[in-house]
């Protein structure tokens with residue numbers, strides 16, 4: 125006789141142990157929305173979790189984390205960015221956006237440490253979700269290790285290749301940008317640590333973020349046309365190639381880069397990703413809601429992916445809070461619809477703008493490049509650079 129599956133019940137279940145999943149669990153617990161024993165976290169990264177990247181957090185999100193939610197950021201945990209410079213091929217000068225603060229740069233591991241979660245009474249499972257179904261009252265999750273979970277609402281932060289998005293048939297558009305993203309560190313003695321730079325070259329876009337006041341390390345996020353890699357194949361040395369590109373571009377500004385072995389795996393190892401855009405119009409289905417990269421995947425050129433995810437967490441928390449106050453079922457479609465509406469404008473804006481910037485620089489001809497440089501020179505003269513500043517700062 126077939127054995128009936130035994131389900132453990134939790135009011136809320138968060139899937140995903142990346143930055144978004146961890147922040148969501150931490151915010152739910154911090155806000156005392158539900159008791160820890162009614163919350164379940166499916167976190168495959170619970171044991172091993174090392175992310176050597178850094179993130180640019182826009183100033184609005186950083187302030188809300190620090191002052192509204194009282195996350196403790198030590199002064200040495202972050203670098204304040206006062207200037208963002210956008211560089212282009214054949215420029216006379218970079219486009220410079222100056223503010224008291226555009227935002228901060230924080231190591232991803234520091235963020236994880238700060239989004240601290242008290243494990244007391246919290247139910248954590250470390251096995252992958254492989255199946256799901258729902259009825260009128262619950263969503264059911266089956267994990268690879270045989271655990272079965274029943275829950276009122278699944279908050280799903282399982283990333284760019286979200287399994288649950290596919291299992292629940294949430295529709296999305298996916299587009300391969302045919303760039304490879306390489307993240308790593310270089311040494312530069314004369315790089316100003318209050319400045320973040322984005323450089324647009326012919327086959328590459330390079331984001332440069334200083335990481336600390338105490339060393340001269342600069343994090344690079346290098347988006348490279350995948351055709352270049354296909355042609356060079358084996359003996360392609362990423363560090364040598366990027367140093368060559370950057371030094372020939374920045375010689376006129378007396379900024380030099382070199383690759384030094386620091387003997388710390390965090391800084392010596394490269395992280396390599398494919399690059400695609402995923403657009404989810406309606407990030408929910410019956411008793412499941414998407415947040416983070418599962419709900420929107422964008423090109424990292426403006427450093428906005430996790431910023432969007434932080435805002436997802438804030439807005440979803442608002443909706444859950446309201447539902448709890450009125451004693452509503454947390455999986456009610458009405459609540460998920462409200463979350464989707466709150467996120468729509470900003471998600472669409474950032475996805476559209478980052479993809480447009482990507483293609484503007486990818487498709488450029490000699491004449492288009494001249495126009496881009498003329499446009500940014502004039503933008504430099506005028507005080508109004510509002511549009512780009514809004515993109516960097518958040519709302």
Ligand SMILES: Cc1cc2nc3c(=O)[nH]c(=O)nc-3n(C[C@H](O)[C@H](O)[C@H](O)COP(=O)(O)OP(=O)(O)OC[C@H]3O[C@@H](n4cnc5c(N)ncnc54)[C@H](O)[C@@H]3O)c2cc1C
Pocket residue numbers: 139140141142143144145166167168169177178179180181251252253254281282283284286287288305306307345397415416417418424426427428429430431432433
């Ligand atoms: C090089 C680079 C630099 C970036 N820089 C910035 C920046 O400066 N600022 C910024 O705002 N954003 C930046 N981003 C974007 C940002 O890093 C991402 O948006 C963010 O990390 C997404 O986190 P996430 O938790 O949503 O997804 P992920 O980190 O992908 O986490 C997904 C989680 O789900 C788990 N999972 C997957 N499938 C299952 C399953 N079936 N069952 C259970 N669990 C599952 C995984 O194990 C993982 O823990 C950058 C991105 C890149 C690539």
